[in-house]
Structure formats: C-alpha cells, structure tokens
Amino acid sequence: MSKKYLITTALAYTNGPLHLGHVRSTYIPADVMRRYLKLIGKEVIHIGGTDNHGVPITLTAEKEGVSPEDIVNKYHNEIKRDLDSLSIEFNSYGKTHSDIHIKTAQEFYLKLKDNGYIYEKDIEQFYCSRCNKFLADRYVEGICPHCSGEARGDHCEVCGRHLEPTELINPYCVNCGSTPEIRKTTHRFFRLSALSKDLMEYIKNSNIPDYVKNMAYRWIEELHDWDISRDMDWGVPLPDDKNQVMYVWLEAPIGYISFTKMLGDIWRDYWLNDGSKDVKIWHFIGKDIAIHHSVFWPGMLMAHEEYSLPSSVISGGYLTLEGKKMSTSKRWVVWVEDFIKYFDPDYLRYFLMINAPLNKDCDFSFDEFQKRINTELIAIIGNFTHRTIVFTHRKFKGIVKVDEDNLKEEDLKLINKCKETVKEYHNHIINFNFKDALMDIIHLAKEGNNYFQRMEPWTVKDEERLREILYTCLLTVKYIIYLLYPFMPNKCRELLNQMNEELDLNIRESGLKKPTVVFKKIEDRDIELAKKEILNIENEDNINKLKDKGNKNKDKEYKKDKENRRNTMDTITIEDFAKLDLRIAQILEAQEIPKSKKLLKLIVDIGDEKRQVVAGIKGHYTPEDLIGKKIVVLCNLKPAKLCGVESQGMILAGGEETVALLVPDRDIPVGSKIQ
RNA sequence: AGCGGGGUAGGGUAGCCAGGCCGAUCCCGCCGGGCUCAUAACCCGGAGAUCCGAAGUUCAAAUCUUCGCCCCGCUACCA
Numbered sequence: 001m002s003k004k005y006l007i008t009t010a011l012a013y014t015n016g017p018l019h020l021g022h023v024r025s026t027y028i029p030a031d032v033m034r035r036y037l038k039l040i041g042k043e044v045i046h047i048g049g050t051d052n053h054g055v056p057i058t059l060t061a062e063k064e065g066v067s068p069e070d071i072v073n074k075y076h077n078e079i080k081r082d083l084d085s086l087s088i089e090f091n092s093y094g095k096t097h098s099d100i101h102i103k104t105a106q107e108f109y110l111k112l113k114d115n116g117y118i119y120e121k122d123i124e125q126f127y128c129s130r131c132n133k134f135l136a137d138r139y140v141e142g143i144c145p146h147c148s149g150e151a152r153g154d155h156c157e158v159c160g161r162h163l164e165p166t167e168l169i170n171p172y173c174v175n176c177g178s179t180p181e182i183r184k185t186t187h188r189f190f191r192l193s194a195l196s197k198d199l200m201e202y203i204k205n206s207n208i209p210d211y212v213k214n215m216a217y218r219w220i221e222e223l224h225d226w227d228i229s230r231d232m233d234w235g236v237p238l239p240d241d242k243n244q245v246m247y248v249w250l251e252a253p254i255g256y257i258s259f260t261k262m263l264g265d266i267w268r269d270y271w272l273n274d275g276s277k278d279v280k281i282w283h284f285i286g287k288d289i290a291i292h293h294s295v296f297w298p299g300m301l302m303a304h305e306e307y308s309l310p311s312s313v314i315s316g317g318y319l320t321l322e323g324k325k326m327s328t329s330k331r332w333v334v335w336v337e338d339f340i341k342y343f344d345p346d347y348l349r350y351f352l353m354i355n356a357p358l359n360k361d362c363d364f365s366f367d368e369f370q371k372r373i374n375t376e377l378i379a380i381i382g383n384f385t386h387r388t389i390v391f392t393h394r395k396f397k398g399i400v401k402v403d404e405d406n407l408k409e410e411d412l413k414l415i416n417k418c419k420e421t422v423k424e425y426h427n428h429i430i431n432f433n434f435k436d437a438l439m440d441i442i443h444l445a446k447e448g449n450n451y452f453q454r455m456e457p458w459t460v461k462d463e464e465r466l467r468e469i470l471y472t473c474l475l476t477v478k479y480i481i482y483l484l485y486p487f488m489p490n491k492c493r494e495l496l497n498q499m500n501e502e503l504d505l506n507i508r509e510s511g512l513k514k515p516t517v518v519f520k521k522i523e524d525r526d527i528e529l530a531k532k533e534i535l536n537i538e539n540e541d542n543i544n545k546l547k548d549k550g551n552k553n554k555d556k557e558y559k560k561d562k563e564n565r566r567n568t569m570d571t572i573t574i575e576d577f578a579k580l581d582l583r584i585a586q587i588l589e590a591q592e593i594p595k596s597k598k599l600l601k602l603i604v605d606i607g608d609e610k611r612q613v614v615a616g617i618k619g620h621y622t623p624e625d626l627i628g629k630k631i632v633v634l635c636n637l638k639p640a641k642l643c644g645v646e647s648q649g650m651i652l653a654g655g656e657e658t659v660a661l662l663v664p665d666r667d668i669p670v671g672s673k674i675q
Numbered sequence: 676a677g678c679g680g681g682g683u684a685g686g687g688u689a690g691c692c693a694g695g696c697c698g699a700u701c702c703c704g705c706c707g708g709g710c711u712c713a714u715a716a717c718c719c720g721g722a723g724a725u726c727c728g729a730a731g732u733u734c735a736a737a738u739c740u741u742c743g744c745c746c747c748g749c750u751a752c753c754a
Contacts, residue, residue, distance in 0.1 A: 009754095010754065012754085013752090013753075015752075015753090016752085016753075018754090019753085019754085021753080021754050022753085022754045023754085024754080025754040026754055027754090056752060056753095059752095060752095152751065153751090210692085211679075211680075214679085215678080215679070218678080284754095285754070286753090286754025287679090287748085287749080287754075288749065288750095288753080288754065289754080315754095316754065317680085317748085317754090318747095318748060318749080318754070319754080320747080320748080323747095325747085325748075326753080327752095327753085328752070328753060329752070329753090333753090354702090355687090356687090356688080357688090359680095360680075360681085361680075361681090361747065361748055363747095368686090368687085371686095371703070371704095372687095372702085372703080374714095375702080375703055375704090376702065376703075378714065378716090379714080379716060379717080380702090380716095380717090382714070382716095383713060383714070383716055383717065384713090384717085386713060386714070386716095387712055387713035387714095387716085387717080388712090388713090389713095390712070390713065391712045391713075394712080395712095435688090436689090439701070439702075442701090442702075443701085443702095446717095446718095449713095449716095449717055449718070450717090450718060450719090452712075452713090452717075452718090453709095453710070453712095453717060453718040453719085454718080456710080456711095456712085457712070458710095458711075458712045517714060519714080520714075521714060
C-alpha cells in the first residue's frame with residue numbers, strides 16, 4: 001500500500017443543498033475511506049468544495065433578483081452545513097469562485113496553451129438579442145428536423161438524435177421566448193484528440209472500475225477536441241481574452257488542485273509528479289460525471305505534464321426514492337437537512353453503505369431503512385455490544401483483563417475470528433466494497449452472540465473463568481467498534497466513552513460507566529412521521545398496519561400526535577397573513593399539460609398583469625369550465641417549475657376527493673386585494 | 676431512440692469476467708425448538724429457488740454464445 005492518499009469528492013454545484021443521493025454516491029463512501037486509512041496510520045487528506053460557475057447559477061440569480069455571488073454563498077454554506085451534519089470531514093473545503101482557484105485555473109490554462117494544446121476556432125452560436133447573450137445549447141429549444149418532435153439544444157427529446165443546435169427549426173430562447181440569431185464567435189479548443197492513444201493506455205492500466213473503463217473506451221474511440229470557452233461573464237476569465245470565461249468542466253476539476261493549495265506547500269507532495277512520489281489520488285464521484293473524470297480530466301493533466309494522474313475514479317451508483325426516480329423539481333427528494341431532523345446521521349451512513357454495493361443503483365425507502373437498522377445494526381451488532389457491557393458492568397463494575405495464555409480453545413476461536421475479520425474487512429474497504437465490509441462486522445457480532453449464548457456467563461460461578469469469558473467478549477466488542485468506526489464515528493465514540501476505552505484493538509483494565517442504550521430503535525411512528533412530513537405522503541397501509549396490531553394505545557397516541565402537530569402549526573399573526581398577496585383574478589386561458597396527471601396551465605389576469613399559473617385541478621375542472629371564472633390567486637409565491645412549466649402563483653382551492661375553487665360570491669373587480 | 680446496469684427462495688443480495696468445489700451465499704422474513712445476560716432481543720434447527728424464457732456450445736452452464744421478454748438508471752437542473 002501507498003503511504004499517502006489524496007481523496008477528493010465531486011464539487012457540489014451551488015444551486016441547491018444536498019440530498020440523500022449526493023451523500024450516498026460520493027461523500028459518505030469517501031469519508032468512510034478517509035477515516036479507515038487514517039485509522040491504519042496512512043497519511044490521507046480529503047479535498048472538496050463547491051462548483052460555483054456556469055449558466056444555471058446565473059439564471060437562478062436572475063430569477064431571484066440577486067447576484068450570482070449571493071446564490072453561491074448561500075448554497076455553499078448550506079452544503080457545508082449538510083456535510084458537517086453527517087460528520088463528513090475535509091482537510092480543505094473551497095469554492096471555485098475564489099482567488100486561489102481562479103489563479104490556479106488560469107495558470108493551468110496557460111500551461112496547456114504553452115504546451116500547444118489550445119487553439120482558436122470560429123464557431124456559430126445562437127445569440128439572443130433580447131437577453132443580450134449567447135445561449136448555451138440547452139437554452140435553445142425548437143423542432144427536430146428529423147422527426148418534427150420537440151428538441152432541446154443539441155438533442156431531440158423525441159427521436160433521441162444528436163443535432164447541431166443550428167439545425168433546429170423554429171428555435172426559441174428558453175428564457176424569453178424570442179427567436180435567437182446565429183452569430184459568429186471565436187472559441188478556444190482543447191486538443192483532446194491528440195491524446196487519445198495516451199488516454200487509452202492510461203485507462204487500460206489504471207484501477208478505474210471496469211464499467212467506467214468500458215464507457216471511457218467507447219468515448220475515446222470518437223474523441224473530439226473540446227470547446228473550452230464560453231461567451232459569458234460569470235466564471236474564470238480566460239487569461240488571454242477577458243471577454244470569455246473557461247467552460248466549467250475545464251475549470252472545476254482544477255479545484256481539486258486549488259483547494260489542496262489552501263493547505264500550503266504540502267500540496268506539492270500530493271500533486272507534483274516528479275517520479276518520486278508514492279501517492280494515490282482517488283476521485284469519488286457520482287456516475288454521471290464518470291467520463292469527465294476518466295477522460296477529460298486525465299487528458300488535461302497529461303497535457304499539463306507536471307501533475308499526477310488519478311489512480312482511480314470511484315463512481316457511485318444512483319439512489320431512487322421509494323422505488324421512484326428522484327427529482328428536485330417534482331420535490332421527490334429527501335434533503336439531508338430534513339432527514340437528520342428525524343434520524344441519527346450515523347444510521348444514515350450505515351444504511352446507505354450497507355444497502356447495496358457502491359457501484360450499483362439502489363433504492364432508499366423509509367421502511368427498508370427502519371428494518372435494516374432495527375434488525376441488523378441494533379439486534380445483532382448493538383445487542384452484542386450492549387449485553388456484553390451491561391453484564392460486565394453488573395458483575396465487575398469495570399473492564400476485566402486476563403492473561404491471554406490461559407484462555408480456552410473456544411475463547412481463542414472467537415479472538416481468531418476477530419483477527420480474520422480485520423483482514424477481510426481491510427480487503428473489502430480498499431476495494432471499495434463497503435457493503436461487504438459492514439457484512440463482515442455483522443458476521444463477527446453474530447459469532448459474538450453465539451459465543452455469549454454458549455458460554456452462558458450468567459450461570460458461571462467460577463470468577464476467574466467468568467473474567468476470561470467477559471474479556472473475550474469485551475475484546476470482540478473492541479474489534480467491532482474499531483471496524484465500525486469509519487462508518488459510524490459518533491456512535492463508536494459513545495461506546496468507547498462508556499467503556500473508558502481508546503480507538504484501538506486492545507483493552508485496558510478500567511472502570512465502566514453505567515451503560516445506556518447507544519443504538520436506539522427506530523419506532524414505527526418516527527417512520528410514519530418522516531414519510532408524511534418529508535415525502536408529503538400519508539402511507540395508509542402502514543397506518544392500517546399499526547391498527548391491525550391491535551395496539552390501541554399506540555394508535556391513540558399517533559392520532560393525538562397528529563392533532564397536536566396540526567394545532568401547533570396553526571397560530572400565526574396578522575402580520576404573517578399580510579405577507580400574502582392574495583387577489584381576485586380572472587382566468588383567461590386554460591389548457592391541459594399533457595405529461596402530467598393533475599396539472600392545468602392557466603393564464604390569469606391579476607389586475608395589473610397577466611400571469612401563467614399551474615394548478616393541480618385536472619380531472620376536477622375541464623379547461624372550458626374555467627375560462628372566464630373569477631378566482632383567488634396567491635400572487636407573491638416564489639415561482640416554480642412544475643412538469644417543466646413555469647408557475648408564477650397559486651390558485652386557491654380546497655377539498656381532496658371533491659375539489660372546489662374559491663370564488664367571490666359577488667362580482668368585484670379583477671385585482672381586488674383579499675384582506 | 677442511443678448508452679449503461681440488471682432479472683437467483685416471500686423481500687433484498689453473493690456467485691457470472693477465469694464453466695465442474697453450486698445438491699447455489701449471506702441478511703431479513705416464515706416455521707419449530709432453546710435461552711433469559713440483553714433494546715419482545717439472542718442461540719440452534721428447518722422449510723422455501725424450474726438461477727426471466729427459448730435455443731445452442733460442452734463430458735459438465737446460474738456461469739459461455741444467440742434470440743426474445745421484462746425492470747431500472749443515464750442521455751434535461753441533479754451524485
């Protein structure tokens with residue numbers, strides 16, 4: 001094994017906080033690895049940060065009427081807070097919108113230029129004269145010339161064909177709807193194609209997982225040069241043309257280097273490739289950016305010539321939520337911030353790592369989460385550690401130590417199992433098989449339980465023998481804590497604290513604190529509550545299950561709880577109410593949104609302007625019913641996109657099975673304020 | 676549509692690349708028994724799988740080949 005390790009995690013994009021998918025595919029595995037390497041005495045640093053440039057951030061900023069910096073700072077802080085809340089630790093955590101990064105990226109660019117990898121070429125791009133800017137591919141939509149379907153930028157949504165954006169029929173700017181013109185502009189290109197042989201060789205010899213390799217090979221077969229400049233002003237300015245910025249995918253990965261530089265001169269030990277270094281660079285990422293990290297980024301590093309190439313790219317699979325694809329816009333997502341209000345962060349770390357092998361897609365479901373925690377972690381591992389500590393405390397008030405030479409065969413058998421488990425676990429971790437590593441711990445705890453059962457320490461009268469048995473159990477507990485620590489650092493610290501012990505594989509004779517339950521069960525009610533409040537669903541099945549159990553008290557409690565929550569949520573002041581801009585509006589147009597089950601798109605007159613509002617009343621009202629109706633609209637609701645359609649307000653309606661719109665019972669003018 | 680992954684007992688999942696050790700692994704669930712130190716936990720035993728379908732290669736296939744069916748993800752902000 002190498003001595004030094006540089007672990008990086010994908011730079012989070014600062015236009016939203018973190019959700020469970022992010023942490024499962026990237027941050028938790030990286031932190032587990034980091035903690036493990038540190039535990040076995042390696043020099044390891046974890047470098048991360050946020051990616052702050054690119055078009056989506058400028059759009060969000062425009063929408064919210066603030067500067068891109070404001071958006072970046074807001075989400076940078078939220079993302080870091082989420083990472084902290086899960087005990088994901090960094091040696092350095094930076095921002096790409098920072099002096100050190102901009103300087104590093106510009107130097108990198110100039111080096112590529114000096115080495116002959118950058119050239120200029122005129123290209124044609126859409127330019128929106130109303131928005132006054134060049135439009136990135138995905139901000140132009142139009143009709144596909146092949147199938148007449150709806151196409152976006154360089155890709156047809158209907159037939160799936162790749163298009164040149166300029167081929168689009170009736171193109172329009174997604175932002176303002178006007179027809180963009182084609183303008184010439186001079187872009188910088190990175191001579192990636194010159195590197196295809198070297199890249200092929202590099203990938204073949206690297207430790208990148210096979211399926212990433214396969215993807216990369218296919219990519220390299222048709223390697224094009226890379227357009228690396230953009231006509232906009234939010235980003236890292238090109239050092240040789242201040243009117244353009246670097247394409248984010250060129251600039252962002254350089255952040256791994258910039259943020260290492262934040263640690264001072266030691267950055268050279270990790271990045272400079274002078275042939276003498278024994279450093280492994282591991283990039284933890286989500287599978288969507290595997291190509292960037294296995295082809296583009298190594299290509300950049302090769303062209304630069306001074307830096308080490310990644311040793312491996314660890315590409316995490318995707319997470320679905322309750323069997324369905326996550327979607328931030330459809331709000332089918334669990335944010336880290338919300339999750340940890342209900343459950344222990346260490347439980348999340350455990351679950352996400354044991355649920356499936358890292359490279360596979362898998363599902364997060366609240367029921368599965370509860371089951372795994374209660375029946376595996378708590379019933380097997382937690383039970384063994386707890387029964388050992390409680391029993392020892394009762395008998396001896398402290399940790400007992402004995403001479404290992406006197407131990408019996410059955411004792412040594414368990415201790416041997418501990419030692420074997422350490423080896424197996426090690427192999428699993430360094431091969432990124434986190435699930436298997438956790439299974440090793442479960443198996444060890446099962447052996448522990450088995451031993452405890454067979455030895456029946458509660459019947460043993462001979463004190464010396466009892467000490468031996470408990471010593472064997474306590475030692476096994478220490479092994480379990482040691483191995484579990486990278487996954488559940490806080491719970492393990494708690495256990496060690498109770499035992500008055502250190503994080504290692506020995507035990508000392510010392511006093512035990514009065515044991516308390518460290519791994520607490522997840523109750524059905526917590527799961528129901530979380531489902532309801534996080535996912536916004538009431539799971540009738542599970543509520544029924546509670547009833548079926550005949551546990552009337554629980555049922556009553558649950559109902560009471562529910563009512564309490566309703567009541568506490570209700571009281572607001574008149575000032576709160578005054579924040580709502582509610583007005584009488586008239587529906588001018590209404591049409592169905594084809595892709596959706598519930599939504600109608602309405603154009604409403606709110607007095608001084610017309611608004612597009614999306615309403616979830618399809619099936620309850622037909623578009624014809626609605627036109628001309630006067631209704632109530634909440635006008636100052638933050639705009640949102642539903643099923644891809646912008647909604648600039650909310651109409652008021654009530655009811656569940658039968659839905660009714662709120663309408664004024666006398667005729668009053670459009671635009672009248674509700675108060 | 677293209678690309679990637681996958682279909683193994685009630686639910687998850689290992690094995691498949693390097694065919695025989697597979698009369699198929701492990702975790703949960705289920706059934707029976709035991710124990711009472713422990714968070715209704717723990718321990719022992721058991722039942723339960725035409726390894727998606729069809730054809731082929733082979734002395735031998737869950738594992739290789741071909742065809743078909745089905746699921747999921749990516750290709751669009753997003754790991």
